[in-house]
Amino acid sequence: VPLSDKTIGDLDARVAVPAYDRSKLAASIVHFGVGGFHRAHEAMYLDALMNQGEALDWALCGVGALPHDRRIIDTLRAQDGLYTLVVKHPDGRLEPRVIGSIAEVMFAPDDPGAVVDRLTDERTRIVSLTITEGGYLVNQVTGEFDAKDPSIQADLAADFTGGDSPTTVFGFIVAALDRRRRQGRAPFTVMSCDNLPDNGDVAKRMMTAFARLKDPELADWMESYVPFPNCMVDRITPVTTPEDIARLAEEFGVEDGWPVVCEPFTQWVLEDAFGEAGRPPFEDAGVQLVDDVVPYELMKLRLLNASHQALAYLGYLSGYRYAHEVAQDPLFATFLLAYMEREGSPTLPEVPGVDLDGYRRQLVERFANPEVRDTLARLCAESSDRIPKWLVPVIRENLRTGGEIELSALVVASWARYAEGVDEQGNAIDVVDRLKDKVMAAAAAQKDDPLAFLRDRDLFGDLADVERFTTAYLAALKSLHEKGARETLEAWSNQTR
Ligand code: NAD
Structure with missing residues (x-):
């Protein structure tokens, strides 16, 4: 039986499942890039908090921004946001656990306006990212925002206030921040979880540079009010193979369209620099919150x-x-x-x-x-x-x-x-x-x-x-x-x- 809220109660006892009532979840973190790493890391930490009865109001809304994200979003939607995280121990032992912290999913190319609305919505308090190192559009030679990158041209030309829809993470975030600013509301925190030094600082510089090309006042407001905490993330998460999927079904009877496999080790050192929108009590799940990453x-x-x-x-x-x-x-x-x-x-x-x-x-x-x-x-x-x-x-x-x-x-x-x-x-x-x-x-x-x-x-x-x-x-x-x-x-x- 395919994994879903309905079938989760019937799983093999060796498979850990959410100990919390998923109908009580409220999503206040919108995440871009629902790939392997996010599902082995941030989503896992939130699930761990939820299992302790905490952070039920900090569930995730996972967004696929690129056309090829359709498959992961469709898979998660069919499974009510559930998936299996399989920890691979060095002795060959597998430790599967069903993660329940993703409460909603959205596929941006189908309805970009709905994603801007979701980000503008007061419920959204953090926007987190795993969009790969290349996703930040840093020019390799100058270290500055690469406004010539082909992927950003449509969003640079678009008029978001006039009703145009964004196509990139830059466009979505900046369009929504602009609407929040115009409505006199607090911004969300932007939390990069990509593997690059000073990831928060880089996200801030690149996104503000993009905003500045559209509206200098908006860029100034972002510089002053939007928190971009830095963090160091670590957990080796290889690409899921067809053998991984088959083994989970054969050994544990879990039919999961896209599980994630990873090593036992995990680390997250996070700068405690969130704004008034707050943050989940990550420290209760083993995240190190520090002043300087x-x-x-x-x-x-x-x-x-x-x-x-x-x-x-x-x-x-x-x-x-x-x-x-x-x-x-x-x-x-x-x-x-x-x-x-x-x-x-x-x-x-x-x-x-x-x-x-x-x-x-x-x-x-x-x-x-x-x-x-x-x-x-x-x-x-x-x-x-x-x-x-x-x-x-x-x-x-x-x-x-x-x-x-x-x-x-x-x-x-x-x-x-x-x-x-x-x-x-x-x-x-x-x-x-x-x-x-x-x-x-x-x-x-x-x-x-x-x-x-x-x-x-x-x-x-x-x-x-x-x-x-x-x-x-x-x-x-x-x-x-x-x-x-x-x-x-x-x-x-x-x-x-
Ligand atoms: P992945 O390919 O499984 O997932 C990447 C996701 O990001 C996909 O959904 C993809 O569509 C999306 N994406 C890529 N470029 C984008 C863009 N420009 N805009 C919007 N979305 C974009 O890869 P992964 O293993 O999850 O790794 C993602 C990132 O996580 C890495 O680049 C790295 O920065 C960080 N990370 C990975 C590991 C690891 O071991 N895999 C460890 C530490 C950190």
Whole structure:
């Protein structure tokens, strides 16, 4: 029987279901981007609160804004907003739980006016977003709002006060805020939950810049009155596969058109900067509410994200294809921990309430979870966005303070070696990078000029001029060429022992 309010009482006892009366829910958070991550994270935290008898008036109204969102919205509508969240434990155990916090769904392309009305409605107190990093229309070169992006042209030209309907999240939010302002009402809070540093600040800058092109007074009002809290979010949520759907039906008898799978770990550090519209008591569900998200963000970027880079290229070159294979290999696990302890962590400010040693060990365990099946190809993609944002700042800080840089130098060298486009078995590597041509040309040139890759100032600043760094980098690159990734790590490990 397909999942719905009617059938939920008949589910296998091993499947947790909402302990609250869903007819009592009132939706006051409108969410754009009802993808996998939102359903594994924010919706799950709200469901946890509801199970404790709290936040029944903070249910979700999920909105699909893009044409391809029709399928998820139709699926959820047919299931009364219910879906199954399946936690995948490292030992292979599945822990399914039906989430009930989505009380309404809307598909914007069918009736955009209804979405503006819903956002303008006093019941709407928070608008939350998981619209991907690219959804914020940040120009990669200038860092400013990209008013030339094709997707935003219709909303830039539209006259919302004259009755035109928006087509993008920018248009919906700004049109509704304008109506609230004109009616003398309080705005809602805009809460970005996307994976980008300073996500609230970025959302604020981009949305206000869009508004300014339409109406400077509205932009000023938004700057003064609309809260955009920052947050750090973390939970690995891979794309749901047909096997996931089949396994849930076979092992637990739950017929769910689109369940979500995720790892056991979850974290949400949220800036407590909500306006008069208020917020749910998130802290009661384990969300860390803080004054400043920056230390937590740095911790994630310099430990989790930089470690992903530390395992990706070295692992790939030595023949692995999945993150868990690398993290389960003691040689690599030791290397990851050493990078985090000696080079990543010393550059962090104090991170209140976090046991860094525990966090580092837990990271290696999370990476080693075989059920998540994260591919090294995914982690190796878009390196030219990642290494400069995640690892180069660690190197710079350690050069400044006299800290260690050897392991980071090896990671940068492993990217340079990977970008040559052939692995150690002689197979071609499909390098995926928006700067692919440039980085591959530089990697090809390092046969004659070993510093060729490092000389790219857009990516590395002046690192090629800093002798302490180039000494370590050249030694690492030479070893990768002569001995390969595994032997290079073995030599390092023997040396440290
Ligand atoms: P997903 O593809 O399952 O869902 C993304 C949703 O956003 C879809 O509904 C899509 O239509 C919508 N969307 C995309 N671009 C949009 C736009 N411009 N305007 C409006 N809606 C748009 O992806 P996901 O796994 O849910 O990830 C979404 C985001 O969540 C990521 O980009 C990241 O910022 C954040 N995140 C994901 C993970 C993860 O492990 N998946 C972990 C932490 C954070």
